[in-house]
Amino acid sequence: MKTLPLSRRDRLRHILADLRMPGALEALDTILRDIDGGALTAPDAIEQLLTAQIQLRNNRRLQAAMRSSRLPAVKQLHDFDFTFQPSLRRDQIESLHELGFVERRENVIFLGPPGVGKTHLAISLAIAAAQSGRRVYYGTLADLITSLEEAQAAGRLQSRLKILTHPAVLVVDEIGYLPISRTGAMLFFQLMTRRYEHASTVLTSNKGFEEWGEVFGDEVMAAALIDRLVHHCHLVTIRGNSYRMRQHTELWQTLHATHDDAPAARRRRPRQEVATS
Ligand SMILES: Nc1ncnc2c1ncn2[C@@H]1O[C@H](COP(=O)(O)OP(=O)(O)OP(=O)(O)O)[C@@H](O)[C@H]1O
Numbered sequence: 001m002k003t004l005p006l007s008r009r010d011r012l013r014h015i016l017a018d019l020r021m022p023g024a025l026e027a028l029d030t031i032l033r034d035i036d037g038g039a040l041t042a043p044d045a046i047e048q049l050l051t052a053q054i055q056l057r058n059n060r061r062l063q064a065a066m067r068s069s070r071l072p073a074v075k076q077l078h079d080f081d082f083t084f085q086p087s088l089r090r091d092q093i094e095s096l097h098e099l100g101f102v103e104r105r106e107n108v109i110f111l112g113p114p115g116v117g118k119t120h121l122a123i124s125l126a127i128a129a130a131q132s133g134r135r136v137y138y139g140t141l142a143d144l145i146t147s148l149e150e151a152q153a154a155g156r157l158q159s160r161l162k163i164l165t166h167p168a169v170l171v172v173d174e175i176g177y178l179p180i181s182r183t184g185a186m187l188f189f190q191l192m193t194r195r196y197e198h199a200s201t202v203l204t205s206n207k208g209f210e211e212w213g214e215v216f217g218d219e220v221m222a223a224a225l226i227d228r229l230v231h232h233c234h235l236v237t238i239r240g241n242s243y244r245m246r247q248h249t250e251l252w253q254t255l256h257a258t259h260d261d262a263p264a265a266r267r268r269r270p271r272q273e274v275a276t277s
């Protein structure tokens with residue numbers, strides 16, 4: 001039986017399927033229609049086709065990272081409102097998201113009071129790194145220390161340290177909130193010493209460095225830790241209001257307004273409706 005010659009459209013479909021480009025394949029029909037309708041030039045069409053594939057790949061990487069990296073939420077740079085945090089240099093944060101710091105194995109430290117976006121930005125850096133195909137891992141300081149202590153008790157400390165040294169980006173969140181045992185502090189120091197100049201760590205803390213001695217229960221060790229962390233480091237100090245409080249203020253105002261309106265609303269409502277509602 002003679003096979004019919006494939007149309008250009010079908011050939012393109014076959015090529016994209018062969019190259020395993022499902023994102024581009026899905027976008028193909030719309031893009032071809034836009035070319036036919038004169039809405040897209042050839043370079044625009046190529047760009048859209050490849051961008052569709054990159055978007056699908058990034059989404060898949062993000063989903064995989066959310067499963068394996070223990071990131072607690074999806075927080076991305078495009079969700080961050082810079083107008084709310086004028087102390088932040090937007091160009092610095094955007095350039096960090098280009099991930100040169102990961103390439104150079106440098107650290108990023110976010111310092112600032114509660115609710116100013118430290119965790120949000122630390123996660124968005126980790127997500128950017130995951131979308132670029134790098135391995136990332138997230139933990140609060142307390143969680144990471146607990147996992148190291150458990151590994152030590154089970155005689156698996158070296159392998160746990162190796163696992164936590166491996167990711168290209170490790171987020172250590174919430175330094176300064178919970179008290180740490182001396183053993184815990186020493187285990188964390190070992191981890192940071194291993195990662196030093198080997199892979200990037202993104203840290204967040206509500207405490208200034210001058211208070212880290214108290215946080216880690218040992219001034220000398222805290223000084224040695226800070227020394228390693230800041231050697232190749234981008235320090236981002238956020239001075240501003242809590243975004244959480246902003247949301248609470250709005251919520252409070254809404255509740256307040258609803259409350260004030262309530263008696264009037266009830267007065268207007270017919271008796272029967274009140275009884276059945
Ligand atoms: N500038 C911002 N634009 C949009 N969302 C923000 C901004 N700042 C913070 N948020 C949101 O507000 C909430 C609190 O922010 P986040 O958890 O990053 O604060 P934090 O500095 O880590 O606080 P804490 O020290 O209490 O852990 C999160 O849901 C975060 O996504």
Ligand SMILES: [Mg+2]
Nearest residue numbers: 118119174204
């Ligand atoms: Mg936080």
